[in-house]
Amino acid sequence: MLDAKDITVSYGARAILHGVAFTAKPRQITAIVGPNGSGKTTLLRALTGECRFGGRITLNGTDISRAKPWELSSVRGVLPQAIALAFPFNVAEVVRIGLQRGLEAQERGLISRALERVGLTGFADRLYQDLSGGEQQRVQLARVLVQVWHPVRDGQPRWLFLDEPVSSLDIGHQLQVMNIARDYADQGGGVVAVMHDLNLTAMFADQIALISKGRCLKQGTPEAVMQNALLGDAYHCNLRVNTAPVQGAYLLPHTASLTVEERG
Amino acid sequence: MADLVVHAGLQAPGSRANGARLLTLLLLVALVGASLMSLAIGASGTSLWRAFNDLVSGQSLSLRDQVVLWDIRVPRTVLGVLVGASLAMSGAVLQGLFRNPLADPGIVGVSSGAGLGAISAIVLGSFLPAVLAERLGYYLVPVAAFLGGWASTLVLYGISTRKGRTSVGTMLLAGIALGALTGALSGIMVYVADDQQLRDLTFWGMGSLAGATWTKVIAATPLIMVAMLGTPFLARALNGLSLGEASAAHIGIPVQRMKRLAILAVAAATGASVAVSGGIGFVGIVVPHLLRLMVGPDHRYLLINSGLLGAALLLIADVISRTIIAPAELPIGIVTATLGGPFFLWILLRQRGLVDM
Numbered sequence A: 001m002l003d004a005k006d007i008t009v010s011y012g013a014r015a016i017l018h019g020v021a022f023t024a025k026p027r028q029i030t031a032i033v034g035p036n037g038s039g040k041t042t043l044l045r046a047l048t049g050e051c052r053f054g055g056r057i058t059l060n061g062t063d064i065s066r067a068k069p070w071e072l073s074s075v076r077g078v079l080p081q082a083i084a085l086a087f088p089f090n091v092a093e094v095v096r097i098g099l100q101r102g103l104e105a106q107e108r109g110l111i112s113r114a115l116e117r118v119g120l121t122g123f124a125d126r127l128y129q130d131l132s133g134g135e136q137q138r139v140q141l142a143r144v145l146v147q148v149w150h151p152v153r154d155g156q157p158r159w160l161f162l163d164e165p166v167s168s169l170d171i172g173h174q175l176q177v178m179n180i181a182r183d184y185a186d187q188g189g190g191v192v193a194v195m196h197d198l199n200l201t202a203m204f205a206d207q208i209a210l211i212s213k214g215r216c217l218k219q220g221t222p223e224a225v226m227q228n229a230l231l232g233d234a235y236h237c238n239l240r241v242n243t244a245p246v247q248g249a250y251l252l253p254h255t256a257s258l259t260v261e262e263r264g
Numbered sequence B: 001m002a003d004l005v006v007h008a009g010l011q012a013p014g015s016r017a018n019g020a021r022l023l024t025l026l027l028l029v030a031l032v033g034a035s036l037m038s039l040a041i042g043a044s045g046t047s048l049w050r051a052f053n054d055l056v057s058g059q060s061l062s063l064r065d066q067v068v069l070w071d072i073r074v075p076r077t078v079l080g081v082l083v084g085a086s087l088a089m090s091g092a093v094l095q096g097l098f099r100n101p102l103a104d105p106g107i108v109g110v111s112s113g114a115g116l117g118a119i120s121a122i123v124l125g126s127f128l129p130a131v132l133a134e135r136l137g138y139y140l141v142p143v144a145a146f147l148g149g150w151a152s153t154l155v156l157y158g159i160s161t162r163k164g165r166t167s168v169g170t171m172l173l174a175g176i177a178l179g180a181l182t183g184a185l186s187g188i189m190v191y192v193a194d195d196q197q198l199r200d201l202t203f204w205g206m207g208s209l210a211g212a213t214w215t216k217v218i219a220a221t222p223l224i225m226v227a228m229l230g231t232p233f234l235a236r237a238l239n240g241l242s243l244g245e246a247s248a249a250h251i252g253i254p255v256q257r258m259k260r261l262a263i264l265a266v267a268a269a270t271g272a273s274v275a276v277s278g279g280i281g282f283v284g285i286v287v288p289h290l291l292r293l294m295v296g297p298d299h300r301y302l303l304i305n306s307g308l309l310g311a312a313l314l315l316i317a318d319v320i321s322r323t324i325i326a327p328a329e330l331p332i333g334i335v336t337a338t339l340g341g342p343f344f345l346w347i348l349l350r351q352r353g354l355v356d357m
């Protein structure tokens, strides 16, 4: 269980988050959506203990501002929006950086399975800096997966925090990555993901938190959040929510309508 | 999860660990070779082979050979190993810390801060209370250099760190400013110095192992040993830091503590080296860069290999420095700068993508 109460964050004198409440449960994908600059990344940074915040955040019952880095790292992995590396590491070496202490004996198996999972088998000795943006993003996801490979450990759920995990991926790999998140949740882990694509979000998320101007307008099921007025208010444009014929996925047509029918 | 367990010796795809370990072995052999060369070659005609023969056949060495080997060449070789290893490892640690392959003790002002400390100790040492000067003895200059290097690093840290986060860009720029300032202060010291001190300073400033004595070895060893034994523990942290500070923290690394440790280790190793051999440039930048090209940037292997290669290369540079214009001697700093300067420019060009290799 992830429970954040009354979260405030400021950069200097500028307040970015004004008392946000946010919860996420294991076995679920909880999406954070909202317009650019609304504070999604900032909220994720607070939830992962990366920036200072006011309020209280507990992860699996532990107050994260009291936890040591190595305690947090054993229960949650974090995928940032983008990562540039300073040195010419190859793909396997980047993934290995996520390996936690004491798991060195499993290194070989973990790395190749993580690479296989993100569709990068055969990339192990390619240089990270020579990969495309989408490939780099998947390498980083593999690194995070290696860090918290088993969704449950010692009876406690583990967590993936993903900041726009599909932002530079094609539609096939978007589905692949969202399915990784789905499987992680189905096996008992928790997933918190910042998302831009509302269609994809509606397809995969169990819970959606809609952020606007540093406040949480609404957190709830896709049905509850995907409302014309609510979304129009947050994104400042006219949106019409349709219901897809299959499985009730919600679609947001702009001019043409895009229908994605498969799930999972 | 039996399928996740490795079979011994089988390397994961993409891992360069076996290559890096093999390189460690080769570098060890190279270091032994360079040490023998350093012991065997010199301005006097003393031959290592003859000395060895004498020893084996039970004859005692001539007094002259004894002096040349034991009082001149051995301490010089030992000092070369210590200084070469600590300069190269300091470079590798700083580069990992700053996430920049161009960072180097010389560039961020650690060396010039240490230099100012050392120069002050040489020039102003006579003004110290006699008790204190006596207590410190030959540790005076290394300790002053360590304090100078550490102080300049702390000032840098204070300038470039806010709320526990370090901005690397600010740190590098502040390092340039601090280097200029400590350089100027050192220049003032030179004005104050008397003739004898001036001669010491000139040779020292170029960087040289020429004055190597057992006293210097003893003076430099404790600081360098502590730093070198400590650096391998930084390897995992530096690997994590190459993802950025935030991600390093996310994978469980106590970032701020590791940064403080790294800075202390670098100040100790650089300070001690500068104190006994002056400013020998470019070792800290050339060695780690070459190794990254060969077996990749994983710090678990980079740090130790840097130490070995740095020691071997410095010994070779030293042999060049004392044979190329024998019987006179070229300060080793000139040799390393002549070789390292172009190399540094080559790295710059590569980084700008002008040269492709």
Ligand SMILES: Nc1ncnc2c1ncn2[C@@H]1O[C@H](COP(=O)(O)OP(=O)(O)OP(=O)(O)O)[C@@H](O)[C@H]1O
Binding pocket: A011, A016, A034, A035, A036, A037, A038, A039, A040, A041, A042, A043
């Ligand atoms: N380090 C910083 N210093 C000052 N202001 C910042 C900083 N980081 C972010 N901000 C500001 O905080 C606000 C929220 O930023 P945040 O990155 O959380 O937005 P976001 O919702 O993730 O946007 P996007 O969809 O573009 O990723 C923005 O107005 C941004 O300009």
Ligand SMILES: [Mg+2]
Binding pocket: A040, A041, A042, A081, A163
């Ligand atoms: Mg963002």
